[in-house]
Amino acid sequence: NAGVTQTPKFRVLKTGQSMTLLCAQDMNHEYMYWYRQDPGMGLRLIHYSVGEGTTAKGEVPDGYNVSRLKKQNFLLGLESAAPSQTSVYFCASRPLVTHEQFFGPGTRLTVL
Amino acid sequence: KQEVTQIPAALSVPEGENLVLNCSFTDSAIYNLQWFRQDPGKGLTSLLLIQSSQREQTSGRLNASLDKSSGRSTLYIAASQPGDSATYLCAVLDDKLIFGTGTRLQVFP
Numbered sequence: 557n558a559g560v561t562q563t564p565k566f567r568v569l570k571t572g573q574s575m576t577l578l579c580a581q582d583m584n585h586e587y588m589y590w591y592r593q594d595p596g597m598g599l600r601l602i603h604y605s606v607g608e609g610t611t612a613k614g615e616v617p618d619g620y621n622v623s624r625l626k627k628q629n630f631l632l633g634l635e636s637a638a639p640s641q642t643s644v645y646f647c648a649s650r651p652l653v654t655h656e657q658f659f660g661p662g663t664r665l666t667v668l
Numbered sequence: 669k670q671e672v673t674q675i676p677a678a679l680s681v682p683e684g685e686n687l688v689l690n691c692s693f694t695d696s697a698i699y700n701l702q703w704f705r706q707d708p709g710k711g712l713t714s715l716l717l718i719q720s721s722q723r724e725q726t727s728g729r730l731n732a733s734l735d736k737s738s739g740r741s742t743l744y745i746a747a748s749q750p751g752d753s754a755t756y757l758c759a760v761l762d763d764k765l766i767f768g769t770g771t772r773l774q775v776f777p
Contacts, residue, residue, distance in 0.1 A: 560711075589765075598672075598757070598767040599712075614764065646711060655700050655761050659712040 558582055560660035562647050568666045569637045577632040577663050579647030586652040588630035589614075590622060592643040593662075599646065605630055637667045670695045672760055674768035681748055681775055689743040689771045691758035696736045703732050703743050704757040706770070712757065716743070748775045 563578045579588065590602040601614030605624040619641060621633045630649075634641060644664050648657040671694045681687055691701070700719045704712040716725045716732040718741070724733040731744040741758055755770040 596769060598769040599759075600767075601764055604764075648712075654717075656702065656714055656717045657765060658714065659704075661711040662709075664709075 560647055560649055560658055562645075562660040562663050564663060565661070566664050568668065569634075570668050571638060573637050574633070574635050575637065575665075576634075577645055577647075577665075579630045579632070579649075579660060580628055581630075581647075581649040581658075582628060583649060583651070583658065584627070585649035585658075586627075587650045587657075588624065589648040589650075589657065590620070590630065590632045591646045591648065592616065592641075593646060594643050602632065602645075637665075639667045641665065642667045670698075670760060670762050670766045672758060672766050672768040674756075674758060674771050676771060677769070678772040679774070681773075683748060683750060683775055683777050685748050685775075686744070686746050687748055687773075689745070689756050689758075689773070691741040691743070691768055693739045693741075693760045693766075695762060696739055697762060698736065699761040701732075701734050701741050702759045702761070702765070703730075703741075704759065706755045706757060708754075715756075745773075748773075750775050750777055 560581045589604045591599040593599045603622040605611045608627040611622045623631045647660040650657045702717045703715045718734040729746040755772045757770045759765045759767045
C-alpha cells in the first residue's frame, strides 16, 4: 500500500515549456486534489476531482489543466510554464465518507 | 472568505517542555479541522482530525481542541522531543480545505 505517490519529484523547466505531473493513489479514494505551496502563502487549491471523469477549479486554477481518466490517477498539466509557477506541488486524496486528506510527497518545480 | 491564521510562526523550545500551537479561523461554519505535520522537503502527514461536533481529539502525546464558536483550535504537545521538530499546519474544511501558513517548531536537546 503505497498511499499517494507523485511523479516526478523534481523538475526544472524553461519558460514556455509544458509538462504533466502525475499523482497516483492506491486507496480507492473518490476525491483527489492538487495544491501548490509557496513561502508565506500556505497551501492553495489548484484543481480537484470528486470522481473519475470529473474535475473542478479551486482557488488558483489559471495556467493549469487537469484530467482524471482513471480513478486512481490525477494529472496536472502546465501548457506554457511561467516563472510564477515555480512552487512545490502536492497531490492529496480522500475517501467519499470521511474528510481526512492524505498527501503525496510533493513535486518541486522550478521555471526559469 | 475563510481565513486561517497560526500563531506563532516559529517556536523554539528545550526538550521536555509541554507546548501549545494556536490556530484561528474567521468563519465558524466548518465541517472539520485537521492538524498536519510537515518535515522539511516532505509532504504532509495527518496528525489529528476533529469533526465540527467534537471538542477534542487525542493521539499519543498530541491533543487537539476545537472551539467553533470562538474560531479557535489548539494543538497541545506533551513532553516535546527533538523528533517533534517540524512545521505544523492546521486546515479547516468548509467547502474546501483552507490552510494556515504553519508554525515552525524546533525542539532542541
